[in-house]
Amino acid sequence: MAMNTVMCLLTDAEGTPLGSAMYIPHNAGHLQLTNLVNTFINNEVKLSYSFYVSDEELLVSVGTYMERNSVSVENVLKIVYRQQAVFRIRPVYRCSQTIRDVHEGEILCVSFSPDGKNLASGSGDTTVRLWDLNTETPMFTCKGHNEHVLAVAWSPDVKCLVSGDRDGKVCCWDPSKGELQGNALSGHKKWICGIAWEPAHLSYPSRRFVTCGKDGDARIWDFTLKRTLIVLSGHTRAVTCVKWGGDGTIYTGSQDSTIRMWEITHQGQGILKHILKDHAGWVNSLSLSTEYVLRTGAFDHTRQVTCSDEEMKKIALERYIKAKGKVDSPERLVSGSDDFTIILWEPSVSLQPKQKMVTTARLTGHQQLVNHVYFSPNGQWIASASFDKSVKLWDGVTGKFITAFRGHANCVYQISWSPDSRMLLSCSKDSTLKVWEIGTKKLKHDLPGHEDEVWAVDWSPDGEKVASGGLGKALKLWK
Amino acid sequence: MPQGDYIELHKKRHGRRLDYEERKRKKEARQVHKRSKQAQNSIGIKGKMIAKKNYAEKAQMKKTLKMHEESSSRRKADEDVQEGAVPAYLLDRENTTRAKVLSNTIKQKRKEKAGKWEVPLPKVRPVAEDEMFRVIRSGKRKTKQWKRMVTKATFVGPGFTRKPPKYERFIRPSGLRFTKAHVTHPELRCTFCLEIIGIKKNPNGPMYTSLGVMTRGTIIEVNVSELGLVTPAGKVVWGKYAQVTNNPENDGCINAVLLV
Numbered sequence: 052m053a054m055n056t057v058m059c060l061l062t063d064a065e066g067t068p069l070g071s072a073m074y075i076p077h078n079a080g081h082l083q084l085t086n087l088v089n090t091f092i093n094n095e096v097k098l099s100y101s102f103y104v105s106d107e108e109l110l111v112s113v114g115t116y117m118e119r120n121s122v123s124v125e126n127v128l129k130i131v132y133r134q135q136a137v138f139r140i141r142p143v144y145r146c147s148q149t150i151r152d153v154h155e156g157e158i159l160c161v162s163f164s165p166d167g168k169n170l171a172s173g174s175g176d177t178t179v180r181l182w183d184l185n186t187e188t189p190m191f192t193c194k195g196h197n198e199h200v201l202a203v204a205w206s207p208d209v210k211c212l213v214s215g216d217r218d219g220k221v222c223c224w225d226p227s228k229g230e231l232q233g234n235a236l237s238g239h240k241k242w243i244c245g246i247a248w249e250p251a252h253l254s255y256p257s258r259r260f261v262t263c264g265k266d267g268d269a270r271i272w273d274f275t276l277k278r279t280l281i282v283l284s285g286h287t288r289a290v291t292c293v294k295w296g297g298d299g300t301i302y303t304g305s306q307d308s309t310i311r312m313w314e315i316t317h318q319g320q321g322i323l324k325h326i327l328k329d330h331a332g333w334v335n336s337l338s339l340s341t342e343y344v345l346r347t348g349a350f351d352h353t354r355q356v357t358c359s360d361e362e363m364k365k366i367a368l369e370r371y372i373k374a375k376g377k378v379d380s381p382e383r384l385v386s387g388s389d390d391f392t393i394i395l396w397e398p399s400v401s402l403q404p405k406q407k408m409v410t411t412a413r414l415t416g417h418q419q420l421v422n423h424v425y426f427s428p429n430g431q432w433i434a435s436a437s438f439d440k441s442v443k444l445w446d447g448v449t450g451k452f453i454t455a456f457r458g459h460a461n462c463v464y465q466i467s468w469s470p471d472s473r474m475l476l477s478c479s480k481d482s483t484l485k486v487w488e489i490g491t492k493k494l495k496h497d498l499p500g501h502e503d504e505v506w507a508v509d510w511s512p513d514g515e516k517v518a519s520g521g522l523g524k525a526l527k528l529w530k
Numbered sequence: 531m532p533q534g535d536y537i538e539l540h541k542k543r544h545g546r547r548l549d550y551e552e553r554k555r556k557k558e559a560r561q562v563h564k565r566s567k568q569a570q571n572s573i574g575i576k577g578k579m580i581a582k583k584n585y586a587e588k589a590q591m592k593k594t595l596k597m598h599e600e601s602s603s604r605r606k607a608d609e610d611v612q613e614g615a616v617p618a619y620l621l622d623r624e625n626t627t628r629a630k631v632l633s634n635t636i637k638q639k640r641k642e643k644a645g646k647w648e649v650p651l652p653k654v655r656p657v658a659e660d661e662m663f664r665v666i667r668s669g670k671r672k673t674k675q676w677k678r679m680v681t682k683a684t685f686v687g688p689g690f691t692r693k694p695p696k697y698e699r700f701i702r703p704s705g706l707r708f709t710k711a712h713v714t715h716p717e718l719r720c721t722f723c724l725e726i727i728g729i730k731k732n733p734n735g736p737m738y739t740s741l742g743v744m745t746r747g748t749i750i751e752v753n754v755s756e757l758g759l760v761t762p763a764g765k766v767v768w769g770k771y772a773q774v775t776n777n778p779e780n781d782g783c784i785n786a787v788l789l790v
Contacts, residue, residue: 156615157615157616159615159616159617159618160617160618174615175614175615176615198612199612199615199616201617201618201621202618217612217621242618242621243618244618244619245618265621265622289622291618291619306622335619336619422619423619440758460758460759460760460766461758461760464617464619480758481758481759481760481766482760482762483760483764497764498764499760499762499763499764499765500762500764502762506616506617506620507617
């Protein structure tokens, strides 16, 4: 009895083949292909993979696929394998707590700490509140701002919390006691749009962070010295977002439709490396392929207990290298803009000695401005939220469009990924949150219940909880 | 009162008295005492009027003094926190002034059951039958008068088919059939052209409701899916009631106001 075989070539997401083309029995399915990949890579622990043939997921056996799509048996079938996260996060489906009447103003930003143990929220009543996640009640109220708190950011070592407000003032907090450290730092002349910390593998414990504001400047501050170190000016209009990359480059996106890359020299000067000018409208949001790892530092889903500073720095560096992919492949940048497009940038290997980011792909398809773009934690996918009521999913390496998630009845404001990159959460003006599943490309759960627009959403890095808040002043925790 | 300028003429020709300035100064100094004596000794209505005038002056003086005092001490005024907090990504965008668009579905259902709504036009002029219908004569000798033609705007559903002409009593001319209405949201003050789903109630009678006649004050149901409203339970709202506010047969269009 002749076994029908199919000629296949397994390649990874970037195109490098794993071994040479081989014959695989036509009834080989997901399990057999996983075993094959694991043996070829010599994994000690069996990792799970998902397989894609011409960008569609291969869910049935290879032979059935060939029949259905009438692919000729004589051609070599290219199967792309992608590693899935080892752990699996439970989807969030119910609201475990609605906390009303605590925040007297609208909730403008929420952020979980990198270890997933604390939650901070900034609001229009000028306070930052820290929440106890075990009892789901408020823990500390941090008063120090005189205007709405627009941005809040945890340091990767969880020891510092920084918030920025509408006056341009920056407040540093001690999260264990909820106290203001020092005074409110002034420097920005108008409101603060975003805050980013220096990655843990570059400096542990965390000291420096960068803030960007409407006045067009980005300022680098030192947490312990409580003052501005460097001012990065150059943008002509408001800087809407700032990210600190793993190689030390600072990316700032602005309303003047450019993105600038800055570097800090050893002498402590901030110099402009490049200006990326391909957008035609305001740059609303930036995301790096290693962003999730940079935010969580040395913590991951296993919730390790802290060890010494050097060890944490080493762990953070290992995680960063793993997230980047190969050692010399650099991090990619994606930017979403008011001109309805998203651009995927990659550093070019060119004759110039300096690494300049070049447009790899222009991701079009949205019918309204793109408000938020976010790389998945494993860097394989890009999700974009737009005012055209849809969330679109794109391939993280090539930028190819995968699918659009429709279901929201009004503008989608922010997105958040689950730590295993299997689920995507979006919050919208129509007061609902929706959980989308990447594997099936469908809506997993609808989370209604907010009374009004939802402005901020965050999934905790340990995958246990989701926090959301918005115009109705209640903070909701979902499990 | 001098009727002429002989006083000025004399002043020009001969000058003033030698002690004019001194007398003037002293007289003015005495005014203060005179005024206070007047205020203390006047009785009746006159006294009250004087007291009122003095009080008003005193209050005004106090205010100006306080104002002058404030500016001498420089103090940074505590500004109140502004209303309307928005996240950073929405700050530079002009948002339409928001009014609460979410309505409570339970309240709505209760209202529907009772048949009572809070409507913008509670009372409408009743339309008489001879104004609503025109008699159509039929038959070989045009003596039969049982057919009627509707003279007001109507709505027929999408699957409407006429009855056989021999048997149809009410004729609804296609020129007076409308499918869309211009619906205004009362708080947002913007108008949308929305499709009509059906006629809910015509205040002139149940017969007109069943015929689908739209006059001023009729409650119609419109398709609001393009407004993007969501109920608290998370479901998308696609139909809402609106009340017609004009006379469509005169204007050629239906203007309605949304009932929130």
